[in-house]
Structures are given as structure tokens and as C-alpha cells.
Amino acid sequence: MCFKINFNSYGEKAIIIDFKNNIDKNIYVAWQSELCISLQKEFHDILEDVVFSFSEITLFFKILPNRVHEKKISTWIKNFSLTKQHILRNLWEIPVCFDEVFSEDLLVKSENNSITYESYISEFLKCIFEVHHYGFLPGFLYLSGLPLKLHLPRKPTPEKYVAPGTVAVGESYVGVYPQKSPGGWNRIGRTYCSFFNNKNNPPCYTLPGDKIKFISISLDEYQSQIDKIHQNNIPKSSSFEIIY
Amino acid sequence: MKSFIKIIDPGFHTSIQDNGRYGYRRLGFPVSGPMDKYSFTTANKLVGNFKDEAVLETTFKGPKLLFSGPCVVAVSGAIIPIFKNDENIELNKPFFCDLGDVLELGVVENGFRNYISFSGGLCQNKIFGSYSQYYPISENGTITKGQNIKIKGGVTYKNKIKNELNNLSFDSKLKVFEGPYWNNLENELKNKILNTEFKIGSNDRMAYRLSGGVLENKISSFSASVMPGTVQLTPKGDLIVVMRDGQVTGGYPRILQLTENSQSLLSQFRTGKVISFEISEYDKSHQ
Numbered sequence: 001m002c003f004k005i006n007f008n009s010y011g012e013k014a015i016i017i018d019f020k021n022n023i024d025k026n027i028y029v030a031w032q033s034e035l036c037i038s039l040q041k042e043f044h045d046i047l048e049d050v051v052f053s054f055s056e057i058t059l060f061f062k063i064l065p066n067r068v069h070e071k072k073i074s075t076w077i078k079n080f081s082l083t084k085q086h087i088l089r090n091l092w093e094i095p096v097c098f099d100e101v102f103s104e105d106l107l108v109k110s111e112n113n114s115i116t117y118e119s120y121i122s123e124f125l126k127c128i129f130e131v132h133h134y135g136f137l138p139g140f141l142y143l144s145g146l147p148l149k150l151h152l153p154r155k156p157t158p159e160k161y162v163a164p165g166t167v168a169v170g171e172s173y174v175g176v177y178p179q180k181s182p183g184g185w186n187r188i189g190r191t192y193c194s195f196f197n198n199k200n201n202p203p204c205y206t207l208p209g210d211k212i213k214f215i216s217i218s219l220d221e222y223q224s225q226i227d228k229i230h231q232n233n234i235p236k237s238s239s240f241e242i243i244y
Numbered sequence: 245m246k247s248f249i250k251i252i253d254p255g256f257h258t259s260i261q262d263n264g265r266y267g268y269r270r271l272g273f274p275v276s277g278p279m280d281k282y283s284f285t286t287a288n289k290l291v292g293n294f295k296d297e298a299v300l301e302t303t304f305k306g307p308k309l310l311f312s313g314p315c316v317v318a319v320s321g322a323i324i325p326i327f328k329n330d331e332n333i334e335l336n337k338p339f340f341c342d343l344g345d346v347l348e349l350g351v352v353e354n355g356f357r358n359y360i361s362f363s364g365g366l367c368q369n370k371i372f373g374s375y376s377q378y379y380p381i382s383e384n385g386t387i388t389k390g391q392n393i394k395i396k397g398g399v400t401y402k403n404k405i406k407n408e409l410n411n412l413s414f415d416s417k418l419k420v421f422e423g424p425y426w427n428n429l430e431n432e433l434k435n436k437i438l439n440t441e442f443k444i445g446s447n448d449r450m451a452y453r454l455s456g457g458v459l460e461n462k463i464s465s466f467s468a469s470v471m472p473g474t475v476q477l478t479p480k481g482d483l484i485v486v487m488r489d490g491q492v493t494g495g496y497p498r499i500l501q502l503t504e505n506s507q508s509l510l511s512q513f514r515t516g517k518v519i520s521f522e523i524s525e526y527d528k529s530h531q
Contacts, residue, residue: 049266060266134270142467
């Protein structure tokens with residue numbers, strides 16, 4: 001993998017590396033996340049955080065960065081990109097209840113839409129999503145891979161309360177709410193699996209580049225499992241390897 | 245033996261804050277830490293803490309605390325009445341508290357937030373590398389009535405206050421750097437932003453909303469990293485300033501970035517206050 005590295009200042013102590021013109025954002029998610037973790041480890045004396053989003057990596061410095069730091073980091077990234085990376089990731093099966101009590105926004109949307117409620121869910125269950133990145137809230141997953149016909153526009157005014165475990169669609173992304181919070185995405189289902197636990201380290205078990213498949217469960221099954229949510233309910237998974 | 249403080253009354257919104265939680269932004273953790281870093285650092289220096297130790301950050305109305313042992317204490321930030329038992333205490337001046345002493349802060353007279361520092365710092369429930377309270381990473385988002393909070397103690401202090409440890413002056417002109425999106429804006433919009441007086445709307449530790457000019461726009465932006473002090477422009481034309489407990493990514497264009505001192509200043513302002521922006525150049529001298 002080879003690309004141009006452009007550094008842009010963001011405030012005094014952050015630098016943005018712009019990837020917009022370099023890489024296909026959907027293909028290299030796992031690679032980008034490994035790059036960020038490795039960068040943070042390698043330069044822990046000067047970097048306090050490394051974050052990637054859709055088309056850029058942001059380096060947060062502990063100190064005021066200078067040209068020497070930029071040069072060092074840029075050389076290191078070039079070497080990383082030329083080294084073959086074997087990356088292990090998981091495919092997770094997440095049980096979701098699509099009962100109408102949990103999918104009220106989908107009911108409303110399907111009334112004014114070409115796609116019916118039933119066919120939306122059946123198409124949704126055929127998808128394999130990719131964990132893109134965390135954002136918005138601790139452990140809030142942005143999942144990519146939603147086909148165009150299943151995109152739902154964000155609500156003009158966010159709901160004041162969205163329940164933890166809510167599976168929701170915002171434009172082209174699917175998200176899972178880790179905690180109760182306000183939210184403007186469309187609620188289509190509910191899972192009893194928690195993607196964030198502050199008692200665990202790491203507190204989130206999924207990594208960018210992981211795959212997620214949703215499995216439909218009944219309301220009865222959801223209710224029988226929901227009480228176990230505090231017992232570290234980690235879903236089923238199988239691992240796979242990606243080589244860059 | 246470690247001493248502790250007992251919370252008799254938590255005040256309006258009081259939380260434990262150290263310098264913040266770093267290394268976890270990629271999991272969606274906000275950095276947390278003090279809203280007014282300037283006053284936070286001042287408060288720590290006053291009690292002889294060489295590093296940025298954990299303090300209490302109070303908002304609007306301060307707490308009432310009972311001490312179980314000896315400790316040097318200082319209060320920085322907003323102008324606020326401070327009482328140790330019945331004795332009036334000055335802002336930005338360290339004082340001694342011992343078993344049975346009660347410290348009480350009133351309601352702010354000018355400013356919004358205060359920092360109460362303790363020699364050695366607070367040491368209650370460090371999680372993911374930080375004492376800063378942020379729910380649901382920590383069990384609670386604020387201190388609670390009846391809670392006991394441990395103090396490290398054991399630091400001697402010199403009662404010498406330097407002149408530079410005075411408050412920031414509450415100037416309503418906030419210094420900013422150009423944000424990543426700034427140069428994509430049309431000149432007309434740039435000028436409008438720099439010549440508009442914005443009114444502070446709803447605000448908390450996550451964000452400050454500002455409204456003012458007619459800045460309606462049709463910019464579509466992608467979700468990208470934001471950090472405390474980032475000014476985002478919404479399609480309706482309001483501004484959202486990300487604060488300490490704010491999201492790590494945001495979907496609106498990042499037009500400006502507040503300097504660290506401007507972030508401290510903004511966090512001393514509340515709803516209704518009018519502010520404006522002034523562009524600062526990056527200091528390239530260190531390069």
C-alpha cells in the first residue's frame with residue numbers, strides 16, 4: 001500500500017492526516033485502525049490519542065508538534081504501509097428483536113416508502129456489516145455496508161430518549177446505542193447484547209474491521225435474555241484473517 | 245491514614261476532574277477534564293500540587309464539604325462567596341482545613357465554574373487512567389450527597405502567591421485558530437462569522453450552542469474528529485462549540501478552533517452572554 005501523506009494543523013496540538021484522495025475508505029478500515037493503534041504505541045511519549053474517522057486520521061499531541069515530529073511520523077507510516085500486515089478480526093452474530101415495539105421509526109418510514117416493513121427487515125438480515133469506527137458515545141458503533149435502498153434519512157429533530165441496545169439507521173450507517181441517550185437515527189430493533197462495559201479492559205470487544213451479522217429473535221427470547229445483560233453477555237463469534 | 249471530605253451538599257453540578265482521560269478516544273470516550281483549564285491549573289499550583297491533580301469542578305452554586313483531616317485547600321475560577329466555618333475566604337489564596345472544618349461555596353457573582361483543589365489531590369476511583377467523572381465510564385457523572393472522597397494529602401505548601409495566578413479577565417472576545425474547514429467557506433460567510441456577536445444558548449460540559457447571525461448554508465460535511473474547543477457550523481446557521489465531555493466525532497464542518505485560554509473563558513460564561521471571535525495565527529516559533 002502506498003500513498004501521499006498530507007499533514008494539516010488542527011488547533012495547536014493536533015494534526016490531521018487526510019486520506020480522502022488516497023484510499024478507498026471502505027476497504028482499509030481494519031488496516032487504518034491497526035495503523036492508529038500502532039502509531040499510538042510507537043509515539044506514546046508525544047501522542048495522547050490517535051483517532052480515525054471516514055477519511056482522515058487525527059493525531060492528538062501531548063506537546064506542540066513540529067516539523068521533526070511530522071517527518072518522523074510520516075517515515076514511520078510509510079514503513080508501516082510497506083510491511084505486510086496480518087490482521088485478525090471477528091465475525092459477530094448479534095441477536096436482534098425486530099418486534100414492532102422496538103421498530104416504531106421503521107413502521108412510520110415504511111408507510112411513505114416503496115419498501116414494506118417486512119421486506120426491509122428481511123433485506124437487513126441478509127447484510128453483513130463492517131464495524132467502521134466508534135464515535136458519538138463510548139462504545140457507539142458505526143457500521144457500514146447498508147445497501148442504498150435501505151438508507152433512511154436522519155430525523156430533523158432528535159428523540160430525547162433512545163434506549164440502550166437500540167439498533168438504528170442514520171443515512172447509510174447502522175448504529176447500536178450503548179446507553180440511553182438522545183438520538184436522531186431511526187429505531188429498527190433492539191438487542192440485549194452490550195457493546196460497552198466499563199468493568200472490562202478493553203471495554204469494547206469489537207474492533208474496526210470486524211463483521212457483524214444480525215440474527216432475528218422473538219420478543220420472548222429478548223425478554224428472557226435482557227436480565228442477563230449485566231453478566232457480560234458477549235455474543236457468538238468466529239475469527240478470520242485479513243492480509244494487506 | 246488518608247483523610248477524606250464528606251459531601252454535605254453537592255451544589256448545582258459538581259464533579260471530580262483531573263487533566264482528562266486520554267488514549268481512549270478511538271473507542272468514543274470523551275476526554276473530559278476541566279472546562280476551565282486555566283483556573284484548574286491555578287488551583288492546583290496554589291496548594292503546592294506540582295502536577296495536575298484531581299480537583300472538584302463546581303458549576304453556578306458550589307458544594308458544602310466536611311473535612312476529616314488536615315489539608316491545604318484553594319478555590320479558583322468564578323467570583324463566588326467562600327466560607328470556612330464562618331470565616332470569609334479569598335479566591336486564589338490557599339488556606340488550611342482540619343478535622344471538623346466545613347467549607348461552603350455560595351452562588352457565583354461573576355463567572356460560572358470554580359475549582360476547589362486539595363493538597364495531594366483527590367484520589368477516588370480512577371478508571372481508564374483518569375479520576376474525571378463522566379457517566380457511563382465512571383459510575384456517576386457528579387459527586388453525590390453523603391459521599392466520602394479520599395484526599396492524598398501529605399504535601400507541604402509555601403504560602404507565596406505569584407501575580408500570574410490571578411483570574412483570566414472575562415473578555416468576551418474569544419481568540420480562535422482557523423479550523424480545518426475555514427478556508428472552504430466563502431469570504432462573505434467568513435466575514436459574517438467574524439463580525440457577528442453570538443449569544444450563548446443551551447450549554448453544558450458537552451457543548452455550548454451559539455446563535456446570532458443568519459449563517460444558513462448548504463454545506464454537506466462528513467463525520468470527522470472533533471475536540472474540545474472545535475466550533476462547528478450547523479446547516480441552520482447556529483454554532484456548536486465542543487466542550488470537555490463532547491463527542492469525539494462530529495458531522496458538521498469544523499470552522500474554528502478556540503485557543504486553550506478561550507475554552508477556559510467560554511466555560512465561565514452562561515446562557516445569554518454575548519461573545520465574538522478574533523482569529524489568531526498559529527505560533528510557528530517552536531518549529
